[in-house]
Amino acid sequence: MRFEVSKVLDAIEGRLTTDPALARAVIDLSEIVRYADLDGGRPASLLRLGLVIDALGRHVAEENVPVYAIVPRGLLSDADLTSNERMVVRRWADDGVVEVVPQLDDRVLEVAELLGLPVLTRTRAEQFRDRRPWVEDPGRLLAAVPGAGGPVLVARVGRGEIPAVAEPSPMGRKLLSRVWGCPDTNCGAYGQGGDPDSPFADMRKTTSPVSQPPPSLRAGVPTCPRHGTRLRDAGPRPAVEVLSVRIDGVVRKRFVVSTETPVVVGRAPEGGVMLGQWLTDDARKWISRGHVRFALRSGELSAQDVSTNGTGIRPNGSLEDDDRITLGRDEMRALGPNDMVELYAQVHVGRAKLWNNGGVTQPHSVMGEAPTMAMRKFNP
Numbered sequence: 001m002r003f004e005v006s007k008v009l010d011a012i013e014g015r016l017t018t019d020p021a022l023a024r025a026v027i028d029l030s031e032i033v034r035y036a037d038l039d040g041g042r043p044a045s046l047l048r049l050g051l052v053i054d055a056l057g058r059h060v061a062e063e064n065v066p067v068y069a070i071v072p073r074g075l076l077s078d079a080d081l082t083s084n085e086r087m088v089v090r091r092w093a094d095d096g097v098v099e100v101v102p103q104l105d106d107r108v109l110e111v112a113e114l115l116g117l118p119v120l121t122r123t124r125a126e127q128f129r130d131r132r133p134w135v136e137d138p139g140r141l142l143a144a145v146p147g148a149g150g151p152v153l154v155a156r157v158g159r160g161e162i163p164a165v166a167e168p169s170p171m172g173r174k175l176l177s178r179v180w181g182c183p184d185t186n187c188g189a190y191g192q193g194g195d196p197d198s199p200f201a202d203m204r205k206t207t208s209p210v211s212q213p214p215p216s217l218r219a220g221v222p223t224c225p226r227h228g229t230r231l232r233d234a235g236p237r238p239a240v241e242v243l244s245v246r247i248d249g250v251v252r253k254r255f256v257v258s259t260e261t262p263v264v265v266g267r268a269p270e271g272g273v274m275l276g277q278w279l280t281d282d283a284r285k286w287i288s289r290g291h292v293r294f295a296l297r298s299g300e301l302s303a304q305d306v307s308t309n310g311t312g313i314r315p316n317g318s319l320e321d322d323d324r325i326t327l328g329r330d331e332m333r334a335l336g337p338n339d340m341v342e343l344y345a346q347v348h349v350g351r352a353k354l355w356n357n358g359g360v361t362q363p364h365s366v367m368g369e370a371p372t373m374a375m376r377k378f379n380p
């Protein structure tokens with residue numbers, strides 16, 4: 001059973017991010033692990049995070065939906081978790097897939113506000129509205145509650161639809177336009193303070209400047225949420241575009257293209273976005289290992305064919321055959337806001353905002369390997 005639990009925790013880890021471009025909701029991990037009514041089990045269990053992540057995936061009907069988890073430091077030594085669970089949370093903290101803070105304070109709501117994301121919490125809006133009036137906007141607070149087919153998310157206000165692409169606040173946009181450096185040399189999130197020419201610079205486990213989490217604001221000053229130190233402005237941050245891969249009507253994956261990092265999408269590209277696992281045999285034969293290269297330069301997103309069979313462009317998402325433009329080998333084209341790139345029939349890549357619904361009723365569960373004990377409540 002221990003083996004199965006560790007596989008579930010690995011699957012959960014794959015859904016944790018503090019990358020503002022990829023996160024779809026913000027949670028307080030110390031709150032989620034205590035939702036005992038979700039499975040009727042121990043006072044605290046890390047597996048409940050998996051139940052909530054699955055609920056979020058079903059809510060947006062999309063595969064591989066990541067969450068931004070904030071961990072108050074006390075949870076790392078919480079005696080209600082197993083020693084294995086505590087060790088896993090510490091590993092997540094060290095790897096920077098969760099954000100650790102000395103005290104939770106207002107950080108969950110701050111991140112949600114800056115990034116424009118919903119908060120998954122059972123706390124009622126009344127408790128927050130004096131400081132954060134937007135908590136009463138439709139769909140900004142969602143509670144995970146037990147449901148017949150596993151936990152479901154219920155909005156405090158409105159229908160609780162989560163937009164495909166979050167809209168950061170004006171302050172969030174301002175903070176995300178810069179790279180920040182923490183004076184603490186061990187800082188994983190803003191570890192730009194060290195000497196970049198040091199022979200050990202590559203070995204530092206730091207978040208790339210493109211995916212740095214939003215700083216905390218203390219009295220208007222950008223501050224490291226973990227170390228409480230004032231952050232140094234280390235220059236402009238590379239721009240990003242979030243793209244989605246949609247295959248046979250289902251959004252399979254999101255990825256980020258930045259001005260610094262072009263991304264190759266194909267059947268099995270080296271270091272790019274690999275589609276092979278989701279393709280039919282015919283599509284797999286047609287699509288090259290590396291098929292199309294996305295780049296972002298001076299605010300312009302472009303697609304360049306690097307395949308054997310060519311890449312289609314669907315201007316404004318039109319599926320009419322007359323509208324399809326074919327790029328031959330090495331040809332490049334700037335993409336309009338609603339243009340879709342077609343690698344094969346029904347294999348599309350476009351800006352994430354193009355598809356508001358992920359198109360999948362039962363997304364792959366991170367709890368797939370969970371021991372039956374943890375799932376007891378859902379199989380009446």
Ligand SMILES: [Zn+2]
Nearest residue numbers: 182187224227
């Ligand atoms: Zn720091």
